[in-house]
Amino acid sequence: MSNGYLYVLTHPDKEGTYKVGRTTRDPLKRLAEHNSNLNQACGKIVEVTGKNWELAKYYAVADQKFAERFFWDSTGLGELPGGIGTEILNSTSFEYVERLILAAQQAAAKHVENKEPKAPSKPKKVVRNREWFLQKLEGTGLKMLSSYRGLATGVEFECANGHMFKRVPGYMANHLFCPICREQGIS
Numbered sequence: 001m002s003n004g005y006l007y008v009l010t011h012p013d014k015e016g017t018y019k020v021g022r023t024t025r026d027p028l029k030r031l032a033e034h035n036s037n038l039n040q041a042c043g044k045i046v047e048v049t050g051k052n053w054e055l056a057k058y059y060a061v062a063d064q065k066f067a068e069r070f071f072w073d074s075t076g077l078g079e080l081p082g083g084i085g086t087e088i089l090n091s092t093s094f095e096y097v098e099r100l101i102l103a104a105q106q107a108a109a110k111h112v113e114n115k116e117p118k119a120p121s122k123p124k125k126v127v128r129n130r131e132w133f134l135q136k137l138e139g140t141g142l143k144m145l146s147s148y149r150g151l152a153t154g155v156e157f158e159c160a161n162g163h164m165f166k167r168v169p170g171y172m173a174n175h176l177f178c179p180i181c182r183e184q185g186i187s
Helices: 027-036 041-049 064-075 094-112 130-137 179-184
Strands: 004-011 014-023 054-061 155-158 164-167
Touching: 004 027, 004 041, 004 064, 004 094, 014 027, 014 041, 014 064, 014 094, 027 041, 027 054, 054 094, 064 094, 164 179
Parallel strands: none
Antiparallel strands: 004 014, 004 054, 155 164
């Protein structure tokens, strides 16, 4: 358990993109490392754009490891295949990032005082196989006409109105409607 900082970096060419990380050292030194290490995600962006990341803000936190884990668990990104990885948030607002950091800061302070809370528990891994996808389709009026071959391979579907269309299951799992019905204004 060590005190430190959570920091937020922004990039001049990537509006709505934030790198959030932790350090026990001076956040400006950590920023310099991100801008110079071309083998890491931040450095690769610097190499491609020719522009450095900038330190937007940093926050003193008790138990910086706990605070960072609490922050990323709060985003829900750990549920995605591959997890968090680069620790870069895209298409979001600074207000959202700051709200999560302030919650992480408070949670870490309570954690250090042994007064709770625990970091959000990681959700149980969901196996996104054929059975999982068929459960998603239940009650929607949609049925698969061709074989399920994974989340990224197109499948033929038919809706309750007899429209046939092709989509990848990964998209359909979150958009359970017939695009033809929607286009025609049919419920």
